[in-house]
Amino acid sequence: MVDDVSGDPSSERARPRAPLSAPVRLFVTGGTFDKEYDEIHGTLDFRDTHLPEMLEMARSRLDVKVRTLMMVDSLEMTDADRSLIARQCLEVPEPHIVITHGTDTMVDTARVLAERVPDKTIVLTGAMIPIAFGSSDGLFNLGGALTVVQVLPPGVYVAMNGRVFDWDDVRKNAATGVFEALR
Amino acid sequence: MVDDVSGDPSSERARPRAPLSAPVRLFVTGGTFDKEYDEIHGTLDFRDTHLPEMLEMARSRLDVKVRTLMMVDSLEMTDADRSLIARQCLEVPEPHIVITHGTDTMVDTARVLAERVPDKTIVLTGAMIPIAFGSSDGLFNLGGALTVVQVLPPGVYVAMNGRVFDWDDVRKNAATGVFEALR
Amino acid sequence: MVDDVSGDPSSERARPRAPLSAPVRLFVTGGTFDKEYDEIHGTLDFRDTHLPEMLEMARSRLDVKVRTLMMVDSLEMTDADRSLIARQCLEVPEPHIVITHGTDTMVDTARVLAERVPDKTIVLTGAMIPIAFGSSDGLFNLGGALTVVQVLPPGVYVAMNGRVFDWDDVRKNAATGVFEALR
């Protein structure tokens, strides 16, 4: 998050500092984020992830390492899928991880990661509207997640629509679609 | 940034927490962000700010209070303009402030604010491409700034293209257009 | 379409002329064109038509009179729906009519109109991708239909993706999604 503030607190050097730039790991799991319109069948489905083109549009200057783990609707995500995500979080060297995820079970995956992945800062994010739509919230959410993950202390968080939640203090309101705190 | 971690560090309550939702002040000053195409004259100029429609697209669930202070190209921003911005930062009650700003002199304004506005968390952001263009980085940057401002300790920062910089450790590279650390 | 070329063919006045501007009737029936993403349920459905905002983006200088007749997926369009469309075509005073329509049964509706609506120029058009997506063909198709309807002789036509077909010389290839001539 911020550099250690040890030493003389009155000195200039002791001032909290913004993070030095370090690689951020970005895991793609699908979700509304990456849904596309199938023009033959008139349905929404998955093809390739939009994350690389989003990072290009964002003119991202972070060292972001993208890996697609799966492309699923989060309602269809299994325990095995969540175990795979947790293992990947443990195995990669980066301490800062962003995961794009369907919104319906994002909180469930956050809980699994909180139990199994200590000592890393993990931020889950997603979109209410597919990126392929002109009016998606996805680029805003991705900007929020990639920026805040560098600053938060180790833990598991959900970043959606401008807000940051602890994994154990958030739910998706099924009626309104809005992520809200339990507190 | 995070709740105070004083007290028994082994207790659940001592764990760092994501921020409780609090209002964020958003000051608009113009910049590339808000430039539009004048179809009569074929030039780029300013009309109304795009911030409210961007917050709508973002489905922002933050309590964001928007105020337009000026609509200028940052190359034309004067000392008086910067004094006005500093006074506004001091006067509003919110401790978390995001400022949209042209990129060319964003660092200059950050320095003025660092000198005059103690005890608030101020994040300046902008865009390399006007929001009115389909391929703007603005929504990504706005998401980053509004999310990270809630978490950073008091100070003045620049958040651009996924990175967060201390006000005194950043410059815009005039040749490449990229914000980069001095360190 | 063009002014009558009777009279002295060598005179300047005998040259074919572009159409004088006259009102065009635009009937909306739904189809892929107007499908939107329901962010609560993750499905595609209909809300308001996008035609007025499309005409605004197009900076249309035609006198276009828009009327929404229905908002349906064309696979669910009934004989009664098609009769209603035919009656509306007969009743409105405008001789030039554009109809936005789902692609799956566009040719079926064209046949009904060819049987029941003589002496008017009717152009059906649609989109392979919803307008709400950033990458829709809809604005292109709408431009084609509204422009060409002023020039074609009375009859019923399908205008899609840059091509114009007679109602009795076109089919949608179900495998490729492409409209193609029978000839």
Added chain:
Amino acid sequence: MVDDVSGDPSSERARPRAPLSAPVRLFVTGGTFDKEYDEIHGTLDFRDTHLPEMLEMARSRLDVKVRTLMMVDSLEMTDADRSLIARQCLEVPEPHIVITHGTDTMVDTARVLAERVPDKTIVLTGAMIPIAFGSSDGLFNLGGALTVVQVLPPGVYVAMNGRVFDWDDVRKNAATGVFEALR
């Protein structure tokens, strides 16, 4: 425009027909259409043409042969440039030609082509807003031009914002930016 209606006018075969698909030549000359934002200098300039990606978005099923002749603001177009365009129109085998052109002197170029290129159908079009902007009229205008060029009799026309004008019956209103008939 339509097939020859010679022969027995009462027969089915005598009915006017939509055009058989034939290649359309598309000449690119620049103009607002192709202006882009230079993020280093904050200016509007030209790089590559957007026409191929526009035809892809349009899912164009026409056989369109694109050739970039120049990339200029039409206020800077010279007599030599217009002669080059006229020669190209004469030399290509296609009888149907669309030209993308800046709006300020589109009518001047149309006049030159009307004097020098007989027996071809030429439609000039452009955009009030650069294609690179999300809200451009360009895709609508391109759809109109490419569709109507197949149907109009030989001559030179301007197709903008849903209307079609004869080359000698149109001007751009400098105050409003709107193309309007002289009649």
